[in-house]
Amino acid sequence: xxxxxxxxxxxxxxASPLATLGGVDTGGQNVYVAQVVQFLAKIGYLVDVFxxxxxxxxxxxxxxxPGVRVVHVKAGPVSIISKxxxxxxxxxxxxxxxxxxxxxxxxxxxxxANFFMSGLVAANLKKILGLPFAITFHALGxxxxxHQGDSDxxxxxxxxxxxxxxKQADYIIAECPQDRDDLINYYKAPSYKIVIIPCGFSxxxxxxxxxxxxxxxxxxxxxxxxILQLGRMVPRKGVxxxxxxxxxxxDKQSVLLLVVGGDCDEPDPVLCPEIGRLQKIAAExxxxxxxxxxxxxxxxxLKFYYAAADIFISTPWxxxxxxxxxxxxxxxxxxxxxxxxxxKYTVVDGETGGLVEPxxxxxxxxxxxxxxxxxxxxxxxxxxxxKRVNNYFTWAHVADKISxxxxxxxxxxSKVALDAQLHKLKKKAA
Numbered sequence: 001x002x003x004x005x006x007x008x009x010x011x012x013x014x015a016s017p018l019a020t021l022g023g024v025d026t027g028g029q030n031v032y033v034a035q036v037v038q039f040l041a042k043i044g045y046l047v048d049v050f051x052x053x054x055x056x057x058x059x060x061x062x063x064x065x066p067g068v069r070v071v072h073v074k075a076g077p078v079s080i081i082s083k084x085x086x087x088x089x090x091x092x093x094x095x096x097x098x099x100x101x102x103x104x105x106x107x108x109x110x111x112x113a114n115f116f117m118s119g120l121v122a123a124n125l126k127k128i129l130g131l132p133f134a135i136t137f138h139a140l141g142x143x144x145x146x147h148q149g150d151s152d153x154x155x156x157x158x159x160x161x162x163x164x165x166x167k168q169a170d171y172i173i174a175e176c177p178q179d180r181d182d183l184i185n186y187y188k189a190p191s192y193k194i195v196i197i198p199c200g201f202s203x204x205x206x207x208x209x210x211x212x213x214x215x216x217x218x219x220x221x222x223x224x225x226x227i228l229q230l231g232r233m234v235p236r237k238g239v240x241x242x243x244x245x246x247x248x249x250x251d252k253q254s255v256l257l258l259v260v261g262g263d264c265d266e267p268d269p270v271l272c273p274e275i276g277r278l279q280k281i282a283a284e285x286x287x288x289x290x291x292x293x294x295x296x297x298x299x300x301x302l303k304f305y306y307a308a309a310d311i312f313i314s315t316p317w318x319x320x321x322x323x324x325x326x327x328x329x330x331x332x333x334x335x336x337x338x339x340x341x342x343x344k345y346t347v348v349d350g351e352t353g354g355l356v357e358p359x360x361x362x363x364x365x366x367x368x369x370x371x372x373x374x375x376x377x378x379x380x381x382x383x384x385x386x387k388r389v390n391n392y393f394t395w396a397h398v399a400d401k402i403s404x405x406x407x408x409x410x411x412x413x414s415k416v417a418l419d420a421q422l423h424k425l426k427k428k429a430a
Contacts, residue, residue, distance in 0.1 A: 005044055005045060005046045005067075006044075006045050006046070006109045006110075006406065006410060007045070007046045007047075007048070007106065007107070007108050007109055008040065008045050008046070008047045008048070008108065008109065008110060008111070008112055008406070009048055009050060009097070009108040009110070009111040009112070009122075009125070009131070010033065010036075010037055010047050010048065010049045010050065010111070010112050010114070011049075011050045011097075011111055011112065011113045011114060011118040011121055011122055012029065012033045012049060012050070012051050012114040012115065012118055013050075013051065013052050013073075013075070013083075013086060013090070013093060013115065013117045013118045013121065014029075014051070014052060014083040014086055014115065014117070015029035015030045015032075015033055015051065015114065015115070016030060016033070016049075016051040016052075016054075016070065017030060017033045017034030017037065017049055017051075017064070017070060018034075018058075018062070018064070018070060028138070028199065028321065028322070028323045028324075029114060029115065029138045031199075031323050032114070032136070032138070032199055032323070033049060033051075033114060035200065035202060035395040035398075035399075036395065036398060036399055036402060037049055037065075037068050038065060038068065038395070039395050039396055039398070039399030039400075040067075040399050040402065040403065041065060041066060041067030041068045042067075042396075042399075043399060043400070043403050044067075045067065045403070045406075046067050047067060047068045047069070048068075048069045048070075048071050048106075048108075049064075049068065049069070049070045049071065050071050050073050050093075050097055050100075050121075051070065051071070051072065051073065052072070052073055052075050052076070052086065052089075052093065053072035053073055053074050053075070053078050054072075054078065054079060054080045054081075055078070055079075055080075056078045056079075058072055059072070060072050071100060073093050073096045073097060073100075074092065074093075074096045075089040075090065075092045075093035075096060076088070076089035076092065082153075083115075083117075084153040084154050084155075086117060087117055087154075087155050087157075087158070090117055090120050090121055093117075093121055094121045094124045094125065097121065097125065098125075098128065098129075101129075108129075108131055109406075109410055110131060110132045110133060110134070110170075110406060110409050110410065111125055111126075111131055111132075111133040111134075112133065112134050112135070112136070112402075112406075113133055113134070113135040113136070113165075113169075114135070114136050114138060115137065115138050115139070116137060116141065116158055116161055116162045116165060117161075118135070119133075119135045119137070119161070119162070119165035119169065120161050120164075120165060122135065122165075122169075123164065123165055123168040123169070126168060132170045132409050133169060133170060134169065134170060134171040134172070134173060134405060134406075134409065135165060135169045135171075135172055135173065136172075136173040136175065136197075137162070137172070137179075137183075137320075138175075138320055138321075139320045140162065140179075140182055140183070140186065140187075140320070141154060141158040141159045141162050142159060142162075142182070142186040142187070143182055143186070143318055143320075144318075145159075146318075147236065147317045147318045148236065148317075151235075162187060163187055163188075166183065166187045166188075166189045166193075169193065170193070170409055171193055171194075171195055171405055171408075171409065172189055172193050172194050172195070173194075173195055173196075173197050173402070173405070174194050174195070174196045174197075175196070175197070175198055175199055175320060175321040175342055176196065176198060176320075176321055176341060176342040176345040176346075177196065177345060178340070178341045178342065178344070178345065179196075179320055179321070179341070179342070180194050180196055195401075195405055197398060197401045197402055197405070198321065198342070198345070198346070198392070198393055198398060199321045199322075199323050199326065199342070199393070199398065200323075200326065200393045200394050200395035200396075200397060200398040201323065201326040201327050201330045201389055201393060201394065201395065202394075202395055203330065203390065203394055205299060205302075205303060205327075206302075206303050206306065206327045206330035206331050207303065207330060207331065208307065208330075208331055208332040208382075208386060209303060209304065209307035209331065209332075210307070211307060211308060211310075213307075214303075214304045214305075214307035214308040215308045217304050218304050218305065218308055220308055222256055224253075224254055224255055224256040225254055225255045225256070225310045225311070225372045226255075226256050226257075226258060226308055226309045226310050226311075227242070227255055227256070227257050227258070227309060227310065227311045227312070227313050227368065228257075228258050228260065228305055228306065228308075228309035228311070228312045228313065228328070228333070229242050229257065229258070229259045229260070229261075229312075229313055229314070230258075230259075230260040230261060230302065230305060230306070230312070230324055230328075231260075231261050231314070231324050232261060233261045233262050233263070233272055233274040233275055233278075234274060235274065235277075236316055236317045236318065237314075237316045238314075238315040238316045238317060238338065238358055238359065239259060239274075239278055240277070240278055240281050241315045241358065241359055241360070241361055241364060242257060242259075242313050242315060242361075242364065243257065243278060243281050243282050243285065243287065243291055244281070244285065244361035245361040245362075245364040245365040245368065246282075246285070246287040246290050246291070246365075247285040247286065247287050247361070248361050248362050248364075248365035248366075249365050249368065249369060250369065252287060252290065253290070254372070255290060255368065255372070256290055256291075256292060257290060257291045257292065258292050258294060258305065258308075258309065259275075259278070259291065259292065259293045259294065260294045260295075260296075260297050260302070260305055261295075261296060261297075262274075262275055262293070262295050262296045263296065264295060264296060265295045265296050265297075266295045267293035267294065267295040268295070275293055278291075278293070279291075279293070302327065303327075303331055306327060306328045306330075306331035306333050307331045307332065307333065309328070309333050310333070310334075310371075310372060310378065311333065311334055311335070311336055311353070311368065311371055311372070311378070312324070312325065312328035312329075312333045312334070312335045312336070312353075313335070313336045313337070313364070313368075314335065314336075314337045314338065314343060315336070315337065315338045315356065315358050315359075315364060316338055316340070316343075316358060317338075317340075317358050317359065318338075318340050318341055318358070319338065319340055319341040319342055319343050320341055320342060321341065321342030321345075321346075322337070322341065322342045322343045322346065325337055325343055325346055325347055325353075326346055326389050326393050328385075329346075329347075329352055329353075329385030329386065329388065329389045330385075330386065330389045330390070332382040332383070332385060332386050333382060333385070334352060334353040334354075334371065334378055334381035334382055334385055335347050335352060335353035335354075335385065336353050336354045336355075336356060336364065336367050336368065336371070337353065337354075337355055337356075338355070338356065338357070338358040339355040339356060339357055339358075340358060343355070346388075346389075346393065348384070348388065351381065351384050351388075352381055352384045352385040352388055353371075353381055353385065354367045354370070354371065
């Protein structure tokens with residue numbers, strides 16, 4: 001299976017590009033993998049995405065898009081298990097990839113690992129096959145431990161694995177300046193190995209829609225200001241902080257909070273305990289009438305929720321990057337976000353929304369009141385947001401930067417060869 005197109009082994013052990021989003025273990029990494037490989041294929045790469053086999057009804061290999069295959073890897077039971085329980089199956093994951101490579105007669109040019117367990121696999125493939133690799137960690141164990149403490153259920157050896165992967169990786173993709181700083185401070189990552197490449201959004205999926213039209217399509221009939229929280233239903237995302245902020249508003253009846261996400265299409269507190277916890281908080285604070293849980297929604301529906309909102313809010317305890325603020329801004333909706341991680345990199349305080357400290361409902365309430373009291377400012381922020389994300393954060397822009405890194409890996413020491421190869425791939429994509 002020889003080809004003059006570079007062939008990439010894209011490893012993402014728990015986050016499949018085919019997964020439905022909104023559950024405990026599905027979110028930004030799934031989006032990252034799905035979008036990056038699509039745009040890499042458009043540039044001219046052949047990409048095989050290796051992800052754990054969770055559904056026996058799914059074929060092992062799916063020809064997903066032109067130039068992109070999804071390869072379901074046998075590693076442990078062919079069923080869904082939490083990502084915190086997957087590590088013990090990584091030796092089998094590695095062996096399954098090796099078996100696939102031999103059976104297919106494939107020779108990859110490099111691998112791109114996503115998350116620390118995929119990094120462990122990529123490091124082993126490098127030892128066995130001499131295959132260079134880059135890694136996007138998406139989250140770091142040291143940072144997680146700081147914020148989650150004993151509630152962090154990942155095995156203790158995660159930190160040592162991450163340190164080893166940092167040493168063995170050819171390059172490390174940091175998603176924002178904070179990510180770069182954390183890699184250097186907690187893992188002693190050499191700065192020359194680190195390249196900052198952000199996450200992105202799809203301009204085909206997310207774009208401005210008239211607010212009245214979006215609300216009509218969603219059957220939302222209200223004259224209240226709508227604020228939106230959208231994403232994974234896990235405590236660290238800080239949805240409880242948003243609910244608590246409602247009780248701090250001077251006019252508690254003026255705002256409706258929509259909470260989109262969960263493990264199923266209906267907001268079932270049994271199937272999604274986090275929703276149950278949040279409902280209880282809203283009831284205790286007497287704001288349950290101002291909070292509407294929608295359950296999980298399809299990717300096709302999300303743009304209407306973003307567009308229907310006056311403000312999108314994301315106040316996690318910490319956030320390696322955070323894709324949902326980009327998607328909201330792409331729809332022309334200002335964002336109030338935590339002054340942490342990637343959010344403080346993407347949201348410009350006072351221009352595309354506002355930044356507040358996490359777990360501070362009073363500060364959040366004040367910021368909400370500040371923005372909704374100035375409709376002209378809110379409208380200008382929406383316009384600024386559209387311009388910012390389209391200038392800096394499209395997936396095409398992200399993939400182009402990753403391609404430049406790949407070419408550097410494939411043509412080490414040859415600037416002329418690098419430029420020539422990049423020009424060739426871009427010309428082919430045009």
